[in-house]
Amino acid sequence: MGSVTRTKLMSIMALGAMIGLLLLPILVAIPALASDGGAPAAGVKKEGGDAKVEKGKDVYYKTEGIVSGPPAPKTTDSEKDYPRYNFESRVLLWFANQQHLYYGSFVLAVPIFCMVIEFMGVVTKDKAMAKRYDQLAYDFIKISLTAYSLTAILGGILIFTFLTLYPAFFQYLSGIFRPVMHIYALMFVAESGTLYIYYYGWDKMKEGLLKWIHLSMSVVLNVIGTILMFLANSWIGFMMSPAGVDEQGRYLGNIWHVIHTALWNPLNLHRILGNMAFGGGVVAAYSAYRFLSAKTDEERAHYDWMGYIAMALGVAFLIPLPFAGYWLMREVYAYRQQMGITLMGGLLAWLFIIQATMIGILFLSTNYYLWQALGRMRGAEKYQRYIKYLVFLLTCGFLVFITPHTIVMTPAELKAMGGQQHPVLGNYGVMSAKNGGINVIITTTVLSFVWYMRGNKVSTVSWSKFGNIFMGCFFFFAYLNIIMLAVYGYYIPANVRVGLSVPQVATTLSCLFFMFALNSVMMKGAKQMGPIEWGKISARSQYALIMLATAFTWMMGLMGYIRSSVRLFWHVNEIMRDNSPWAYTHTVGFAANMISANVLFFWISIMFVFWLGALAAKKAPVEAKAAVPGRAAAPAVGH
Amino acid sequence: MKALMSVGALIGVLGLLMLIGMIFGVIPSNTVRLVEGYMPMQVLSELAVFVAGFTGLSYLANSMGIAFPRFWQGVLFWVFIQTYLKFRIYPPIPFSVRAMYGTVSFVAVFMWVSANEEDWKKFRQPILNVLDANTGFHKALRTMYLILLPLLIGGFSFLTMKPSVDEPIELRTVHPAPPASTKVHGKTYTLQTSQNPYRVNLEGKYDQAYSNKLIVEQGMGRLMAPNANPWDEKAEGYLKYVREGGEIFFQNCHFCHGDNLNGRGLHAFAFNPIPANFTDPGTIAQLQETFIFWRVAKGGIGLPNEGFPWASVMPPWEQHLTTDEIWKVILFEYWHTGYYPRTWD
Structure with missing residues (x-):
């Protein structure tokens, strides 16, 4: 048997083993699920030899089920339920949880990028380009590998924190999820195994069928990662909108009801998109860091390109993120109106203003990066002179988007204003205006992308003049439609107004998909004014990438805090009350400081990961041909 | 060019x-x-x-x-x-x-x-x-x-640290989350599902689309819709209830909330903060009728914890008005401002 055949055989066996590992948790779980997860049948009472079955009503699904678990513990403010360590236990847990989430999100997102980039490398016909993509995917997974170990360590710390500081709550939650707890653990083992084979098998499996097998491993890796995340989401979904238990919190034997709560699916979608955007941001920051510390032009070219790809991937998932968030909020309102009002109109409303500011910063940074990127293309000067108008549009959208409904003011200012609401700015503080604001911002970002995509090109299609006019009109009417609908929203009932977001979003998405498609068709075979000079981008652009990543991290911390604190004084909403001394909502200032501390710690630790990644860099970056005058490093696909 | x-x-x-x-x-x-x-x-x-x-x-x-x-x-x-x-x-x-x-x-x-x-x-x-x-x-x-920059920064720091005699800033939750239900005059109302019993069509059935057509037009002038004058003696049904609500409003509420419902009544500026301005798109236009019902019935004293610092002198009107009167006055407020109550369907 030749060595190649043996390698192939080993690879196929490795893949088979991985699939086996993937299926193992499910196979193991089947008997457990069939027997209600082995949970003690608390509802079966034996009286004089006759078994009496106690039934309960599901708090959400309203179905009847056999009581199969103990009620939620009624905790007291005591050492037994809430051990004390001269520190606010909630803050410790917050820290452990947030760090685990940061790293968890990162290591779940990066393999998805690797899968996409590796696939692009496999299908690209240009061999030099394919090699660059492959190297890029490898660079990505290399960073994630060290982060993966840290995720596992932080996960362990998190569990110990729960066990030590909130034993009663953790015992209850793990009791409810007992049927799937071991699936989670086994999935984690499967994820680890697959990741290590995927990473260490990179060089061995780089040609022909083996490469396809390697690529399919990334699919397996991502399937496992996604299931892992969905399972973790089911816990927070249960804490916010419990189901599968009765009013006393007793498990009713249907684990699917416990998992599939009212908010589970919106949370799943929002977290997938959020993780991807966050992962893109972190890798972009890594590239920026390597770009700024690069010693050679080749290095700069490589990391400039890497930063661009990471940013583009991150932003591709950032654009639909507000819409997924909108769906989540809609479901929150549908589940409990009070919860929705607490979030968006009441106690936590100011945090949403901070969130709006962060979203604005994300889009502003993205646009700024793209404008800077125009500078490395010859021929893009024609677009640069119009940037000021895009700045104006973005700023107007941003200002409307961040205007608070409940304004912070001194009593003297309140009196001078003559009421709680400002007659001009009050109109910007409500949802109709904000929908308009964010859609203007996103549409402008799409426009920036379109300019970037055609920066150094001149369309050669016969209908290019018509195409340009059509695109201009399309964008003009898109803006007009978005703004008109935002104004119209004030004159119609609320339920109709909520529906207006659909045509607004549709307008934005039409710009995104239709204009991108049309632009691609117009730019097919376009005349190039000059190459994209990778590495010749300004240092400011790299700081924009770092800003992008920092804003992502901050916003993730903020939104996690908002989502968690909306339960107010409940561990599990309306089922298990938090009777610890820390069951109050923190002030906005404290929360902001805590989020900043979390962000700072994450970035310090990830810098360590980056440093390790740089230490492990054995391969020289792929030569950037862009430096060769008059030759494009990456032709059309370079965008 | x-x-x-x-x-x-x-x-x-x-x-x-x-x-x-x-x-x-x-x-x-x-x-x-x-x-x-x-x-x-x-x-x-x-x-x-x-x-x-x-x-x-x-x-x-x-x-x-x-x-x-x-x-x-x-x-x-x-x-x-x-x-x-x-x-x-x-x-x-x-x-x-x-x-x-x-x-x-x-x-x-x-x-x-x-x-x-x-x-x-x-x-x-x-x-x-x-x-x-x-x-x-x-x-x-x-x-x-x-020379100037340190002086400026020093001056700024001094002004920031200097004790002020002004009242401190309060981050007030103007619309706290309501309870799931509220009990008024012995009857429990579920806020998410209850409806205004007077928002009815000519057949006496709850009909928001019907009442929406008869409200005052928004924008400049705030004109009454044609054939929708509640003060017409022949007005029946919804419009009659609006008139009755208006009478209750002008007997009880306008002293603070103003005759134009803009929060600038006779006594308004004696209070801090001044009463809610219903003509602002950020108040009743954003809320369900049942939310207003709860706030009117329970007043400032009935604000939940989230409503800290409970800065409201609104009386608990359930002690002065009947349930029907509260519903009618709410009907009038929406009619007069030209806003539609929030609904979730």
Whole structure:
């Protein structure tokens, strides 16, 4: 048997083993699920030899089920339920949880990028380009590998924190999820195994069928990662909108009801998109860091390109993120109106203003990066002179988007204003205006992308003049439609107004998909004014990438805090009350400081990961041909 | 192009002169009024006109060879935005919001002046000149900055730390989350599902679409819809209930909430904060009728924990009005303001 055949055989066996590992948790779980997860049948009472079955009503699904678990513990403010360590236990847990989430999100997102980039490398016909993509995917997974170990360590710390500081709550939650707890653990083992084979098998499996097998491993890796995340989401979904238990919190034997709560699916979608955007941001920051510390032009070219790809991937998932968030909020309102009002109109409303500011910063940074990127293309000067108008549009959208409904003011200012609401700015503080604001911002970002995509090109299609006019009109009417609908929203009932977001979003998405498609068709075979000079981008652009990543991290911390604190004084909403001394909502200032501390710690630790990644860099970056005058490093696909 | 830019420049100069004139009282401050109902879009449109005007001015100056330095363009544009926000918009914008707007516009100016390498070089050149201090003038400037900046920062710190006699800022939750249900006069109302029993059509059935057609039109004038005068003696059903609600409103509520429902009643300014302005799109227009029912029935004293610091002198009207009267007065408030109650379907 030749060595190649043996390698192939080993690879196929490795893949088979991985699939086996993937299926193992499910196979193991089947008997457990069939027997209600082995949970003690608390509802079966034996009286004089006759078994009496106690039934309960599901708090959400309203179905009847056999009581199969103990009620939620009624905790007291005591050492037994809430051990004390001269520190606010909630803050410790917050820290452990947030760090685990940061790293968890990162290591779940990066393999998805690797899968996409590796696939692009496999299908690209240009061999030099394919090699660059492959190297890029490898660079990505290399960073994630060290982060993966840290995720596992932080996960362990998190569990110990729960066990030590909130034993009663953790015992209850793990009791409810007992049927799937071991699936989670086994999935984690499967994820680890697959990741290590995927990473260490990179060089061995780089040609022909083996490469396809390697690529399919990334699919397996991502399937496992996604299931892992969905399972973790089911816990927070249960804490916010419990189901599968009765009013006393007793498990009713249907684990699917416990998992599939009212908010589970919106949370799943929002977290997938959020993780991807966050992962893109972190890798972009890594590239920026390597770009700024690069010693050679080749290095700069490589990391400039890497930063661009990471940013583009991150932003591709950032654009639909507000819409997924909108769906989540809609479901929150549908589940409990009070919860929705607490979030968006009441106690936590100011945090949403901070969130709006962060979203604005994300889009502003993205646009700024793209404008800077125009500078490395010859021929893009024609677009640069119009940037000021895009700045104006973005700023107007941003200002409307961040205007608070409940304004912070001194009593003297309140009196001078003559009421709680400002007659001009009050109109910007409500949802109709904000929908308009964010859609203007996103549409402008799409426009920036379109300019970037055609920066150094001149369309050669016969209908290019018509195409340009059509695109201009399309964008003009898109803006007009978005703004008109935002104004119209004030004159119609609320339920109709909520529906207006659909045509607004549709307008934005039409710009995104239709204009991108049309632009691609117009730019097919376009005349190039000059190459994209990778590495010749300004240092400011790299700081924009770092800003992008920092804003992502901050916003993730903020939104996690908002989502968690909306339960107010409940561990599990309306089922298990938090009777610890820390069951109050923190002030906005404290929360902001805590989020900043979390962000700072994450970035310090990830810098360590980056440093390790740089230490492990054995391969020289792929030569950037862009430096060769008059030759494009990456032709059309370079965008 | 030049003609277009000339028009832009003309508009820019006129606008600027008018704004300066209005600020310094050279021309009446209401020469160009912000029109109620259109103010938000008017502000944005005015800013757009100014941007177009400044672009035209810059273009013309460039074509005449008297280019205005990019550094000063950036600085003065930012100053202009702050001036506009401070003096053009009335009532005055609270400092917290102006600070937010100021920061955003600062970032926007930075993005504009550094969008490409050439502009960025032009913008930072005067700063570098001062830092390098190659001429006597720049050296003097640098020395001045070295003295002034610490003084300014010191002064700012002093003013920030200085004890103030002003009342502290309160971050008040104006619309706290309501309870799931509320009990009024012995009956429990589920807030998410209860309906106003008087929002009915001619057949006596709950019909929001019917009542929506009969409310006062929004915008300037606030005109009554045709054949929808509640004070017509023949008015029946919904319109009759609106009239009855109006009578209750003017007997009990208008002293504080005002006869135009704008929160500026006879006693309004005795309170801090002043009563809710129902004509603002951020109050009843954002809420379910049942939310208003709960707030009217329970008043300030019935605000939940989330309503901290419970800054409301609203009486618990369940002690003075019947349940029917509360529903009718709510009907009137929506009719009069021309807003629709929030619904979730």
